[in-house]
Amino acid sequence: MYFGFSLLQTDRSSHARLGQITTPHGQIATPAFAPVGTQATVKALDPRDLHELGAELILSNTYHLYLRPGADVVAELGGLHRFMGWDGPILTDSGGFQVFSLAGRRTSGDEGVLFRSHIDGSQHLFTPELVMRVQEELGADIIMCLDECAEPHDRAYNEQALARTHAWAARCLAAHSRADQALFGIVQGGIWADLRQQSAETLTALDFPGYAIGGLSVGESKAEMHAMLEVTAPLLPADKPRYLMGVGAPEDLVEGVARGIDLFDCVLPTRLARNAALFTRQGRINLRNARFERDPAPAEAGCGCYTCRHFSLAYLHHLFKAQELLGYRLATIHNVHLLVELMREIRGAIAEGRFAAMKEEFLAGYRVIPEERRGLGSSKEGR
């Protein structure tokens, strides 16, 4: 068996779950956060960094790799793992999210979605069958169905997109041929509980080895996102992993786990880092802030990451003011470390039956940016 999921423990006070995913490239303790390596590299990090950070799964984007360097090139060089020098588990998305983010550059129909490359304007048609072939050439451990991600508040568009997403899911399943890759279905339905329910039922009937929840963190409020998770997660089979796509703010990870999510991915930690924003246990800080100019303290007292063990806020401030490449790297290390470490703590708390207290304590200390606007592409890798 190439792929498996063991549900090890369920929290009494919430829907939080402790589990383990097995893939041909190793195991993933869940709940887990996957850093995003859009173009076959987690921006500013190398594979050794990722191992040292304790990342057990990374995500890479089919849309980007299909366009550059091309899935055939990656396949010729031995597949994505070998190409990028990462021997751990990889998940590739279907490219659907990126393509549907190409406002004005794409047209979707039942056959698939026609789009123009953001690189050279060339025209391409993504069908469920092509997206399966491309992901098979890339060779990730977990691959995703082509889905249509609709604006969450648009009921009519969500109904139409959902029918297509379901038809495409069946076509992806039929086209999928590599036994060493696990194909996940993606539940859609915007902020509409009945559509989410319909989607969960339709897809579970197709019996995928795992299920993603898509179309969230794309402009809806946090309350709406939570409501959709509460509707959807209980409808998914308990013995399959549940993956919330494109979500990665610390508070969202904690809230997602409480609602039964096992996997998360997001560009947020890496993108924020390149913009000088660091996660701390108290909330976000911006390294460009003048108050850090002479601050000898690390970004977070007690943090075990390479950055905090060796460098002061003053040095990080200097690196960003001076636009030095090392700044992007050190900030990225810290942000990814915080999320990976947070997931480790969450797993420990679930295992010891104290997840509710841990969640409460974390959220009490963490200053959330209120109802932050997170439109399409803002927290997910766009173009």
Added chain:
Amino acid sequence: MYFGFSLLQTDRSSHARLGQITTPHGQIATPAFAPVGTQATVKALDPRDLHELGAELILSNTYHLYLRPGADVVAELGGLHRFMGWDGPILTDSGGFQVFSLAGRRTSGDEGVLFRSHIDGSQHLFTPELVMRVQEELGADIIMCLDECAEPHDRAYNEQALARTHAWAARCLAAHSRADQALFGIVQGGIWADLRQQSAETLTALDFPGYAIGGLSVGESKAEMHAMLEVTAPLLPADKPRYLMGVGAPEDLVEGVARGIDLFDCVLPTRLARNAALFTRQGRINLRNARFERDPAPAEAGCGCYTCRHFSLAYLHHLFKAQELLGYRLATIHNVHLLVELMREIRGAIAEGRFAAMKEEFLAGYRVIPEERRGLGSSKEGR
């Protein structure tokens, strides 16, 4: 004794020397190449990378650190070593080279050199005394006298600049107070043998613990540079280290060692790397070249660097095409590795009495870019 130099062996067939420099932050086996960390970071690398690469000395630029973050800030944070997290030996230049490169933005007089910051246009006066104070605040192990670097072919300007450089050297020596920092004098004189001789004699009379040769690799031909080294090096005391400033092309290192040079620094390996150019034993290659698109080989067969051990030319090509930060880092690692490794081989060859053969073999295999134009600021860190 804080600083020392031991001459361990002299080559029979050339002026090559094997030695060891002792500093408060460790020893440096010479001949050695020092990577440049202009703004308190060797661009794209972290201190652990530098240790792993075997770099034993790094250079940082007084001009840049004086302007940003300010030497007082660095001092307040415990000095440059602590600020940048590098516990090995550091050399700071005087800032003179950068200031004299600010064409149209500076005026020099006997007192010092008045210039406008490239960052905000603010006006500053570098005097020998200020430059000493700034370098003492930074706290490097080896510091440099303020000198005036003249256009090498301009005889009149070189005569005037040399008188100033000598007067400033004496003032630097008088102003220098930290016993744990070794102050080096800088021989100038353009491409004029008599001026170089005069400079070497004047400065050695001041009895510095080490001597730099400046004003080379700034627009003169390689033949002119070699001639000046042949004139100057024999006039410097055998028991003091000799440092050729701003030189770092592989062929120049070999040629410099043959003429009695112990230390080199240059931004060339790091700057070329960020422009996708890699050193190999056969010469330079450019990673953007389309011929590498599907090349599964490493940049250099048999190379022991992290980059060559883990990544193909095809992957490096992809990273540069996709403008990924990891590309700059991996290319920088390879280029610095090659120079540090080349110096290690040179030391081994001198120790075993086969430097002449090693030099000949290296130069026979290495395709030099013929009489490359290397104007001011091209191979040294400019602004």
